[in-house]
Amino acid sequence: MLYNLLFPLADVFSPFNLFRYLTFRTGGAVITALVISFVFFPRLIAWLKSKQGEGQPIRTDGPETHLKKKGTPTMGGLMILIAVTISTVLWVDLTNAYTWIVLGVTIGYGLIGFQDDYLKLTKRNPKGMSGKAKLIGQVGLGVAAAIAVVLVAQPTLATGLAVPFVKDFVIELGWFFVPVAAFVIVGASNAVNLTDGLDGLAIVPAMIAAGCFGLIAYLSGNAIFANYLQIHHVPGSGELAVFCGALAGAGLGFLWFNAPPAMVFMGDTGSLSIGGALGAISVVTKHEIVLAIIGGLFVLETVSVIVQVTSFRLTGKRVFRMAPLHHHFEKKGWAEPTVVIRFWIIASILALIGLSTLKLR
Template sequence: MLYELAEALGFPGLLNLFRYITFRAGAAVMTALILSLVFGPALIAWLRKKQGKGQPIREDGPASHLLTKRGTPTMGGLMILLSLTVSTLLWAEMKNSFIWPCLLVTLAFGAIGFLDDYSKVTKQAHAGLSGKIRLLLEFAIAGLACWWIAQTTGTTLYLPFLKDMGLELGWVYIAFAAFIVAGFGNAVNLTDGLDGLASMPVIIAALTFGVIAYLVGNIKFAEYLGVHYVEGAGDLAVFCGALIGAGLGFLWFNAPPAAVFMGDTGSLALGGALGSIAVVTNHELVLLIVGGLFVLETVSVIVQVVSFKLTGKRVFRMAPIHHHFEQLGWAESTVVVRFWIVSLVLALTGLATLKLR
């Protein structure tokens, strides 16, 4: 919005800064952060008043959670969605064809998560929407967004570590990309089980993909690095900036002991946002590295369920895997910080794929 205004005026004086993606990305970070810090307390107070008992806590989860987390309000993802959306609309180039499908996925997944959270809070039960209905909605939205994106980027799956090389998959690519988007929405959702556990890895992944989007969207950098050039992808760095600012603002209130949980409203939206950015930049497989922590959490649940059904035995003391380490005696803060470190290492590994070609 502000870019179009500056463009209409001819970018005079200081408004010339609006030409630069790096300036607008930094401004998006600060705008989203300030909005979260300003409106966060009022939103949390409103959620606490409306929800009463707060988010229902899993009876089969760690026993300590029943004491330390009971009464904490959920749906704090509304704070993230508000600051992210406003900041993006202010600082991104609205004529960019990639901003809108990414916003569509983020807000639509947030709406699905909101319905799920609302069902849990009103019923005071851990089970929310039907899993089948939720997955159907997620794949429908992800499929639509990925089809929209593919009209510009094509249907080639590009391979990391190989110089601008990919596999032309046709319609299979749309299904695969939709799986990545919906899968990461649920992966972040599974990871969001401890105070601050999902927030920082999402911020780290968003920072990483902000860099990737900027490089992929710049023809000179793309040619130098041997990655596929995607015209217009650079402006997603602004979207990533807004995501970082919104995440940092939320983390201010979600740091232990959390004053609010993001709930499915936030976790589904954040995971979907990361997935859609990966699709736009043709770095879907790199997302599996950068977001490896989320992949690990998801795999731990799958392994636990399959093992128990086939053998009657559990591989982990509790799944997702962050609860396993809690059961081993690790303090919650220890699990969170160590998982942050793992996330940072994986992000650096993902960035290294840009040069190892």
């Protein structure tokens, strides 16, 4: 909004020329989201406590140390959504279609998560929405977003799947790209959701991924940098750097209150929306496969659940002491902060590997 209002006046007041730079507006989005979080999060937490009573239901079959978290409010993802939305709208070019697609996915998945959290609280049931209802909503939004991306993107890249480490090559999928893109968005959303089980565990890898994709969006949206790095140039995708900045700033603000011992949980309201946003950005920037590397921690957590369920159904035996993976290490005796920080380290290493694909062509 500020770009659309103030940049046209740069000839009258030269400092407004700053709004032409993505780096300036991305920094502005980070700070804005952070300030909004610091100012309003305490009030939201107080309001959530007054409304939720006993807070998020705690799984009785989970690690015993989690029982002490009883009474901690959830739905902290509401503040993330508010901060991201306000910051993005304030600093982004409102004529850019990609930002509206990603913002639509973020808010839509946030509403699904909100419904899930609401049912958990009102029915005092950790399961919330039925898996079928949740998946239908996620797939519907994912398909709609994928179609929108295809319609907006330039024809030469619209339905192609880029392969990392290989320059000037895409797998042309035709309209089959739509279910593939939807799968990426839905998968990323649920992967972040599965990872969100310990204080601070999901939000830091999410911020790392947001930072990486902010850089990827900036580079792929710039013809000169894209040509130099031999990655696919996606005109207009650079504006998503502003969104990623807002997401990183909101995540940092949330971490202040989610650091152990957490004052609030993000809930599905936050985890589903963040994962969906990352998936949508990867689809727009043609880095869907790279998301699996940068967000490798989320992939590991998801695979651990799939392996656990498959093994138990086929053999009656469990591979892990408990799934997702972070609970396995808790059951082995690792302290919660130890699990969280070590997983942060793994996420950082995987992010660096993912970024290396930008140059290794």
